[in-house]
Amino acid sequence: MNSLTSSSPEGGEPIVRPGSYYGNGIPYLPIDGYPGKIIAIEGTDGVGRSTQIRLLREWLEVQGYGVIETGWTRSELMQPTIEIAKASNTLNKLTFVLLYATDFADRLEKEIIPALKAGFIVLSDRYIYTAMARAGVRGVDRTWMRNLYGFAIAPHLVFYLKIDEKSLIRRVLQARGMDFWESGMDMKLGDDIYESFRAYQRSLLREYTSMADEFGFRVLDAKRKIDVIQDELRRQIGAFLAESDVSSQTITP
């Protein structure tokens, strides 16, 4: 009951209703009936999440929806600590996971839940699945991770921008180069940053793929052109919003 792992017997949609807590949730914050929606965009580094989110936001706002964006490690409370911890290299896998969870909890209570209450659309640049993928690669117990994030809310839509290892490497190198954490150098897979990056990102991709069914990801091919992906996102989101009638509550007068 407190587990996120259960999926329906048909193996299709996850059993947890979108917009409700995955596990026992936060007892002092009941969220039933909140009109807002959470749309999460997942994917590894360099798949173009931020660009897609920026374009989605413009499109949604033009239609009159209230939109907020939230992104990984962006909480006021935790951002400085996470930066320091990453720079000083004192993180171990457990504290890594817990700092991220604290950051998420802060944003959930201060940004996401109030926005849902007010009928906004929450565009989330990464969601808990990134934390689960990174922890999974580092050997953190899966059941424990799913219990930890039992306070998270199941998004209404999760898009996974899927890319292959080769294309990913090229994009990252072209954009900004490889950094310590993105290359999983903390896992001490080897001194060669290129090899470490490859091995790390490959394991991450495997983790995301293994979660696709469990959490009902809508998988999009991230190798296509930006506007092609954007069109697909808009088509699917548009259909979802039309169905759920959120517009009547958020259109500005």
Added chain:
Amino acid sequence: MVVTEWNSSALVKAATKTGKKKNSLTPMTFSLLHATDFADRLLYNIVPPLKAGMIVLADRYAYTAFARDAARGVDRRWVRELYSFAVKPDVAVYFRVPIEVSTDRLMARRVKLKFYEAGLDMGWSANAIESFRIFQGKVLDEYDRLVEEFDLSVVNAVGSITEQQRTFRKLISQHLEIETTDEQLDEQLA
């Protein structure tokens, strides 16, 4: 022997400080920050001495989180699961006082109650002492559950320090299988 104290790791100090200064911690982030602190100390300060065969004396342990977080309305089962990475202590001792004694001692200290210590974040009362009484009452109720659930050894903390030490030392002696007679304890505590 090494001593480790609750909420003392350097890693989360900045976040805890920011959160406390702005009174912006929620029961969930309060809980998670303390768990992060604990995880950090477990790795660096608790597990290595245990491996070296030393005794680790922990001033508060996961039970503090179980009691406080539940008193703040965090899901009980979730907090227990959260700390399932903790090493189960060989002995866990709970120094128990009734709420009146706890409040009296606090007032006698004559220092201003801190915001979170008094449970003022919960908005149960604007008066710090009244808020503390309500919060601490809930915390003590949680501890009573924990005594049974985790088989904590209880020391009556109403008595004098000498009396408490006598009980405490007897408990520890039993666990370490050290022969300690009442006369020896008298001598030690004289």
